[in-house]
């Protein structure tokens with residue numbers, strides 16, 4: 001069993017460009033409401049922004065982009081909205097998989113997707129298989145994902161994989177069974193739409209991520225807005241528990257532009 005990197009066990013390398021960006025894409029409904037449009041219009045525009053964001057992240061050298069599309073709590077929404085979101089997911093998978101593939105992007109879906117039905121499950125399988133060897137960036141869509149669901153399924157699988165082990169499990173062991181075990185922990189976490197909460201997103205992996213909240217609604221979040229978030233990230237001092245003085249001695253862990261020069 002391979003060992004997995006954990007920011008609480010080892011100190012990760014800090015680069016000026018975040019290697020992994022995770023985003024809660026929030027504000028589609030309010031964007032539509034401001035324009036007296038149905039919520040569906042906001043979600044449609046939201047999908048277009050996803051396309052733009054994928055391009056922008058590849059261009060900036062981001063290795064992993066993770067987008068929260070549907071939370072395990074979003075089933076609480078009106079049935080028509082849930083079904084419309086499923087429809088959009090189907091359309092996006094049908095239309096975008098080839099394009100992602102042509103651009104060398106690997107697509108992964110994380111979350112409990114069985115309840116979405118056969119059609120979505122088949123499309124996901126096909127798109128993941130098609131793009132599995134691509135290396136320019138990994139795009140992860142979290143669908144019917146919840147951080148607590150992920151921790152529970154990881155724990156379950158950990159126990160199943162080690163029937164003889166009665167205790168003494170390590171962080172690396174658990175992390176190896178999380179849905180996103182293939183990716184490093186996010187360096188930068190962005191939430192659009194003004195709320196300042198995690199809403200049950202990546203609970204384990206956000207332990208040492210830098211947080212960036214913006215009032216900009218997701219359908220308005222463009223490449224310039226992304227650059228603002230990255231610029232804010234570059235001003236942070238990522239200490240991982242150490243003191244500033246220690247960082248100075250070690251050559252600094254600020255992901256600043258200065259260090260690029």
Ligand code: IPE
Pocket residue numbers: 025026027028029030031069070071074085193
């Ligand atoms: C985010 O936008 C998209 C999903 C949760 C699917 P919202 O639909 O939550 O938009 P607001 O928060 O109502 O504006």
Ligand code: IPE
Pocket residue numbers: 024025026027068069070071074195197199
């Ligand atoms: C979080 O947005 C989930 C997604 C963006 C998919 P919500 O709009 O559902 O979050 P809450 O309900 O405001 O916390």
Ligand code: MG
Pocket residue numbers: 026027028193
């Ligand atoms: Mg919302």
